[in-house]
Amino acid sequence: xxxxxxxxxxxxxxxxxxxxxxxxxxxxxxxxxxxxxxxxxxxxxxxxxxxxxxxxxxxxxxxxxxxxxxxxxxxxxxxxxxxxxxxxxxxxxxxxxxxxxxxxxxxxxxxxxxxxxxxxxxxxxxxxxxxxxxxxxxxxxxxxxxxxxxxxxxxxxxxxxxxxxxxxxxxxxxxxxxxxxxxxxxxxxxxxxxxxxxxxxxxxxxxxxxx
Numbered sequence: 001x002x003x004x005x006x007x008x009x010x011x012x013x014x015x016x017x018x019x020x021x022x023x024x025x026x027x028x029x030x031x032x033x034x035x036x037x038x039x040x041x042x043x044x045x046x047x048x049x050x051x052x053x054x055x056x057x058x059x060x061x062x063x064x065x066x067x068x069x070x071x072x073x074x075x076x077x078x079x080x081x082x083x084x085x086x087x088x089x090x091x092x093x094x095x096x097x098x099x100x101x102x103x104x105x106x107x108x109x110x111x112x113x114x115x116x117x118x119x120x121x122x123x124x125x126x127x128x129x130x131x132x133x134x135x136x137x138x139x140x141x142x143x144x145x146x147x148x149x150x151x152x153x154x155x156x157x158x159x160x161x162x163x164x165x166x167x168x169x170x171x172x173x174x175x176x177x178x179x180x181x182x183x184x185x186x187x188x189x190x191x192x193x194x195x196x197x198x199x200x201x202x203x204x205x206x207x208x209x210x211x
Contacts, residue, residue: 001197002092002145002195002197003015003050003051003061003145003197004016005061005092005143007063007141007143009021009042009045009063009065010023010042010045012045012047012050012061012063014047014050014051014061015051017050019047019050021045021046021047021063022045022046022047022048023042023043023044023045023046024042024043024044024045024046024076024077025040025041025042025043026039026040026041026042026043026069027040028043028077029043029069029075029077031160031163032075032077032078032159032160032163032164032165033069033070033072033163033164034070034071034072034163034164034168034170034175034177035069035070035071035072036070037069037070039069043064043067043069043074044062044063044064044065044074044076045062045063045064046060046061046062047060047061047062047063048060053147053201053204054201054204054205055150056149056150056151056205056208057147057148057149057150057204057205057207057208058147058148058149058150059145059146059147059196060145060146060147060148061092061143061144061145061146062076062134062142062143062144062145062146063141063142063143063144064076064094064134064136064141064142064143064144065136065141065142066136066138066139066140066141066142067136068171071168071170071171071172071175072135072168072169072170072171073097073135073136073137073169073170073171074135074136075133075134075135075136075169076133076134076135077133077156077159078099078131078132078133078156078159078164078165079131079132079154079155079156079159080103080129080130080131080154080155080158081128081129081152081153081154081155082152082153082154082155083128083151083152084128084129084209085128085148085149085151085152085207085208085209086125086126086127086128086206086207086209087125087126087132087146087147087148087152087207088123088124088125088126088146088147088148088196088199088204088207089118089123089124089125089126089134089144089145089146090122090123090124090144090145090146090194090195090196091118091119091120091121091122091123091124091142091143091144091191092120092143092144092145092195093120093140093141093142093143094119094120094136094138094140094141094142094143095117095118095119095120095136095137095138095140095142096117096118096119096124096134096135096136096137096142096144097115097116097117097118097134097135097137097169098114098115098116098118098124098126098132098133098134098135099113099114099115099132099133099134099135099165099166099167099169100112100113100114100115100116100126100127100130100131100132101113101114101130101131101132101165101166102127102129102130102131103129103131103158104182107158107161107162108162108179108180108181108182109180109181109182110166110180110182110183110184111184112130112184112187113166113167113183113184113185113186113187114130114186114187114188114189115167115174115186115187115188115189116188116189116190116191117188117191118191121193121194121195122191122192122193122194123191123192123193123194123195123196123199124191124192125192128209131158131159131165133159133164133165135169137169145195145196146196147196147204147207148207149207149208149209150208151208151210162177162179162180163177163179164177165177166180166183167183167186174186
């Protein structure tokens with residue numbers, strides 16, 4: 001069953017429990033933005049471990065208000081995982097674009113580049129070894145849920161070194177990030193239908209491959 005959720009930023013209520021979010025500010029995002037900005041303020045809010053799933057798993061919620069940063073739609077910082085850990089995202093409200101990319105040994109050379117458009121009631125699976133960025137391309141608030149193995153750690157440095165992912169999602173369309181030396185043809189995939197808590201626990205436990 002999906003969580004009972006109320007939003008009063010920087011707080012949310014999940015099943016009646018109140019949580020204060022960690023804030024990602026626009027200043028934090030500057031190293032990964034296409035345009036140089038002097039703008040300041042809150043970008044999005046991350047709420048960690050807000051609902052029990054299993055002792056090996058962590059359930060988070062991210063709230064991303066609609067905003068334009070320079071020419072880009074607001075997005076997450078972007079990160080790779082520190083091992084072969086997959087991750088599952090669900091869209092609770094709004095719509096999202098996920099940019100997935102897989103490195104070919106070096107940050108500036110990619111093996112794969114994938115774009116997934118998802119909306120409320122859909123699920124996106126991040127495969128092992130793929131970096132990912134989430135974009136809110138709409139005029140409405142985006143609310144994401146995700147489940148990941150507690151042992152997994154996020155590596156933001158490759159995205160900082162490359163000033164973001166291999167593409168930017170802008171008000172004028174998709175723009176290539178020329179800091180990457182080789183990028184394969186962008187391919188689009190469809191999300192799955194459903195919500196995270198409709199998935200079987202056996203499926204979710206596969207997010208921790210070393211258990």
